[in-house]
Amino acid sequence: MNTPKDICQQTINKLCAKNKGILAADESLTTMNKRLAEIGLNSDETTRRQYRELLIDCPNIEQYLNGIILHEETLYQSSDSEKRFCDILTDKGLCIGIKVDQGLSDLPHSSEKITRGLDSLESRLADYFKQGARFAKWRNVYKIDKNTPSHHLIGLNSQTLAHYAKMCLNQGIVPIIEPEILIDGDHSIERTKVVTKAILSSLFDACVSFNIDLSQTILKPSMITSGKQSSEWPNPPSDVSAATLDIFKQVVPNHVASINFLSGGQSPQQASDNLFAIQSQADLPWNVSFSFARAIQQPCMKLWAGESQYVDEARQELINRLKDNCRL
Ligand code: 13P
16 A cells, blocks of 8 residues: 555656646635736636636646646536546646645734644645645745844744644645745845745754655745845846855755745746746756746736636637746
């Protein structure tokens, strides 16, 4: 019988297949409703399902993707032709991922946010596994400001991420650990380097204390850029690549299976160009790829605009974005 470790290894092998990435299509209900409102649509379960079907059932996405991260709602939904989304993904050979954190809440007596969901995680993971999920994602959020992120938040979040990763691995689910550093703010790229180093060092210390097998774990970080309101923005891809790799080579252990960057509010073109600049550097110790949401989905969602006659055009745009992120 396959042990959880064997199952995770099969999944990690698939998720690290070269020159492909992971699509994050796991926006929370609130975020998804916001995105749909931006294109003038009222959001309900049907609209969300139709949009997710456009992504999941897009012909040939498997040429560019190893997996898709779903929201819990999508995991249990089916297409218009009543085929389970999970079956569609499995038939395409794609790994099924699931967002398992339950969003942010205020950290008491501070302006910072912590991520909820650890207390109910164990039983939810068992259900998600039964549905076919083989990898998971947990997102922490850090805002750079004069006094943030605090040491307190960095410590708490690192412990939570490592604890979550342990629970996933125990159940045969590959964990994606996502410590997102927001690009909002006027901070310099140098400040982001310092903050990233502190966050990732703390995270990997926590992983050691939880005895996490990093060879079966994926890191989903922000690229190192200046704040979006800084005079340095937009940073040239060569600066993003140099800053990111300078810090990552110091603090990300070589045996981390894969680094799949988030796009974080960069434009689709910026995110692709910066990813390519990072990937093009010689002798990277890890697999380096993407796990973008907005930088892949935004143009396609706009084209679709809730109209079934635009599905083909929107899917073509989805493929264009995916291709641009698989340039190597
Ligand atoms: P973005 O690529 O839009 O930043 O989203 C990535 C993600 O999944 C955030 O959790």
